[in-house]
Amino acid sequence: xxxxxxxxxxxxxxxxxxxxVVIAKSRIIFRRFMRNRTAVAGLFIFLALFLFSWVGGxxxxxxxxxxxxxxxxxxxxxxxxxxTSQAGIDLLAMVVEGTRxxxxxGVIVGxxxxxxxxxxxxSMAFFGGKVDSVMLFILEALIMMPAILVVAVATGSGxxxxxxxxxxxxxxxxxxxxxxMGTARLVRSLSMSLMQRDYVKAAKYMGIxxxxxxRRHLVPNIGSLLVLDFTRGVTGAVLAEVAFSFIGIGIKxxxxxxxxxxxxxxxxVSSFPWMFWxxxxxxxxxxxxxxxxxxxxxxxxxxxxxxxxxxxxxxxKKKTR
Amino acid sequence: xxxxLLKRSGIYLVMIFLTTSAGYFLAVSSLKPALLEQEKIPRxxxxxxxxxxxxxxxDPTKNPWERYVDWLGGVITxxxxxxxxxxxxxxxxxxxxxxxxxxLFIASIILTLVIGVALGVYSAARQYKFQDRAITSxxxxxxxxxxxxxxxxxQLGAININEALGQRIFFVTGISTPGIDPGWPAFVxxxxxxxxxTFAMTVFGWAGYQIAxxxxxxxxxxxxFVRTARAKGLTRxxxxxxxxxxxxxxxxxxxxxxxxxxxxxxxxxxxxxxxWPGVGLWSxxxxxMQDVNVATAMLAYGSVIFAVGAILADFATTIVDPRVRVQ
Numbered sequence: 001x002x003x004x005x006x007x008x009x010x011x012x013x014x015x016x017x018x019x020x021v022v023i024a025k026s027r028i029i030f031r032r033f034m035r036n037r038t039a040v041a042g043l044f045i046f047l048a049l050f051l052f053s054w055v056g057g058x059x060x061x062x063x064x065x066x067x068x069x070x071x072x073x074x075x076x077x078x079x080x081x082x083x084t085s086q087a088g089i090d091l092l093a094m095v096v097e098g099t100r101x102x103x104x105x106g107v108i109v110g111x112x113x114x115x116x117x118x119x120x121x122x123s124m125a126f127f128g129g130k131v132d133s134v135m136l137f138i139l140e141a142l143i144m145m146p147a148i149l150v151v152a153v154a155t156g157s158g159x160x161x162x163x164x165x166x167x168x169x170x171x172x173x174x175x176x177x178x179x180x181m182g183t184a185r186l187v188r189s190l191s192m193s194l195m196q197r198d199y200v201k202a203a204k205y206m207g208i209x210x211x212x213x214x215r216r217h218l219v220p221n222i223g224s225l226l227v228l229d230f231t232r233g234v235t236g237a238v239l240a241e242v243a244f245s246f247i248g249i250g251i252k253x254x255x256x257x258x259x260x261x262x263x264x265x266x267x268x269v270s271s272f273p274w275m276f277w278x279x280x281x282x283x284x285x286x287x288x289x290x291x292x293x294x295x296x297x298x299x300x301x302x303x304x305x306x307x308x309x310x311x312x313x314x315x316x317k318k319k320t321r
Numbered sequence: 322x323x324x325x326l327l328k329r330s331g332i333y334l335v336m337i338f339l340t341t342s343a344g345y346f347l348a349v350s351s352l353k354p355a356l357l358e359q360e361k362i363p364r365x366x367x368x369x370x371x372x373x374x375x376x377x378x379x380d381p382t383k384n385p386w387e388r389y390v391d392w393l394g395g396v397i398t399x400x401x402x403x404x405x406x407x408x409x410x411x412x413x414x415x416x417x418x419x420x421x422x423x424x425l426f427i428a429s430i431i432l433t434l435v436i437g438v439a440l441g442v443y444s445a446a447r448q449y450k451f452q453d454r455a456i457t458s459x460x461x462x463x464x465x466x467x468x469x470x471x472x473x474x475x476q477l478g479a480i481n482i483n484e485a486l487g488q489r490i491f492f493v494t495g496i497s498t499p500g501i502d503p504g505w506p507a508f509v510x511x512x513x514x515x516x517x518x519t520f521a522m523t524v525f526g527w528a529g530y531q532i533a534x535x536x537x538x539x540x541x542x543x544x545x546f547v548r549t550a551r552a553k554g555l556t557r558x559x560x561x562x563x564x565x566x567x568x569x570x571x572x573x574x575x576x577x578x579x580x581x582x583x584x585x586x587x588x589x590x591x592x593x594x595x596x597w598p599g600v601g602l603w604s605x606x607x608x609x610m611q612d613v614n615v616a617t618a619m620l621a622y623g624s625v626i627f628a629v630g631a632i633l634a635d636f637a638t639t640i641v642d643p644r645v646r647v648q
Contacts, residue, residue, distance in 0.1 A: 137332075137336070140336060140631075141336045141339055141340055143627070144336055144337070144340050144623070144624045144627045144628070145340050145343075145344065145620065145623070145624065146604075146619070146620060146623035146624075148589050148604075148605075149344070149604055149608070149616060149619060149620050149623070150344075150347070152604075152605060152608040153347060153348060153351055153352065153608055153616065154351070235464075235465065239465070239467045240467075242467045242470065243467040243468060243469050243470070243590060246467065246469045246470060246473075247469055247589070247590060247593045247594075247605070249605065249608075259467075262470060266473055269477060280470065283467075284465065284466075287465035287466075288465050290465075291461060291464065291465050
């Protein structure tokens with residue numbers, strides 16, 4: 001019975017292969033993303049910052065440890081492009097280092113937390129029943145814990161074992177533990193409703209293996225959410241790092257991050273303004289570029305997206321008015 | 322309904338117990354107040370330190386499990402949350418701190434809610450017009466600004482205003498000036514201290530509500546029941562306020578109940594920046610002072626507040642949404 005070949009379907013396939021132009025999905029996504037000018041600008045700013053954080057050190061002969069005794073607390077000058085701190089350390093070198101640490105924290109926390117929440121949420125929906133309720137209990141208990149207290153305990157007064165780790169690594173671990181629950185819950189409810197859809201049911205009755213169903217039907221539908229959540233997670237992690245370091249409980253000197261640089265300079269905004277405004281601007285560029293990308297990524301990845309080129313979107317706008 | 326609420330409360334009690342216990346073990350194994358005592362002048366001998374901590378019930382020679390049992394016994398039998406390394410009672414100080422935090426946040430919570438929801442409705446009704454674009458892009462801008470830095474910028478602005486006018490109009494830190502006359506001067510002083518923190522928290526707080534309310538309302542504006550309402554002869558504004566707004570308020574009502582713990586955590590930053598000695602600042606300081614009992618009590622408080630928020634959210638949904646029935 002299974003070997004019956006539908007002649008019309010075969011004909012259709014042949015026609016598709018020969019004549020019609022088939023655009024690959026990745027290409028559609030890429031085109032949709034490129035159509036959003038703001039998102040492309042955001043991507044460029046982000047890439048530029050990323051590049052800056054790795055090769056920016058070559059722009060200046062100074063590094064973040066060398067003290068220049070002739071230029072202590074000096075404003076921007078040809079010798080130090082962004083000025084020096086009150087200890088005589090080149091600000092550009094510190095900003096490069098800080099940006100790298102901040103991007104690192106953001107990308108690692110954002111990426112891993114999306115992965116954890118996807119796996120956790122999907123397995124909750126997939127297994128259901130007892131497993132689901134136990135996992136949901138753990139999840140809600142974690143949401144309940146005020147993250148800031150745990151961050152403060154872990155980074156401020158960790159035991160000897162924790163002290164050996166660099167503080168940015170410690171912060172990554174703590175932020176990771178407290179960042180994935182919201183998305184996991186969303187993934188759970190979303191994939192639960194997807195499992196009830198007719199096309200998933202149909203695929204099940206056709207005897208398609210579960211892994212294939214997950215890959216074909218669940219992942220593309222949750223994928224847009226996950227991609228969105230990645231950029232949102234990166235933004236969240238960067239902001240959390242800045243906020244925690246700003247009030248002195250995240251990353252601790254001598255480790256440098258954007259938050260540390262901003263936090264250290266708040267006391268002397270009037271006397272050393274460049275120490276405050278430069279890292280703040282870099283942080284704005286970083287979080288701002290991610291926010292700009294966010295919208296474009298949503299339009300690009302969402303299978304039910306209404307973003308179909310400028311010609312149609314104009315008419316769509318007119319309709320809503 | 323009552324049965325359901327009781328059941329939820331029971332589950333949350335178990336959760337609070339578990340998170341608090343986990344927090345206690347984390348705190349007891351990583352916070353070592355004896356190390357700070359070594360920095361005192363004259364330096365006490367280790368025996369003196371151990372002895373004074375034993376009297377406070379913070380015996381460092383016991384293992385974490387024994388201390389946990391002692392502490393839990395105190396909490397359950399006498400509602401005694403223990404003492405700080407400097408001898409203060411947690412219970413006594415807690416009440417003062419909660420009052421300070423509540424005073425700081427109550428005004429800005431209400432303002433944030435009202436302004437956020439109102440702007441959300443306003444911008445949804447004028448989708449893609451100038452007002453909508455301005456309001457919504459402001460909200461997105463606020464999203465990429467960390468709260469403590471935003472507060473700090475407001476503080477800087479207030480200092481600049483004070484300097485420009487040559488007199489101190491706004492107080493950027495603290496609760497009140499000591500030794501001020503009661504009556505009218507005390508009231509002026511109160512307002513001067515309130516103005517900056519409340520302004521900062523409100524201006525940077527409403528963005529979330531605005532975006533959420535706008536989104537949910539837009540989802541409903543073109544729904545069939547709104548079109549029906551218009552077909553019956555209602556004006557667009559009537560149809561929105563009477564039909565679309567009610568439905569779109571449901572998820573917002575839920576998020577309102579859930580922001581109670583978020584405000585609590587936001588409180589850490591506001592209290593630290595504006596130097597209001599409330600609950601949040603106390604928690605951060607307690608960890609700096611290696612204070613196990615205060616840190617645990619704060620964790621328990623945070624969990625309780627969250628549970629209250631979650632139950633309120635359920636409750637709010639059943640009240641606002643006629644489609645939800647609790648069995």
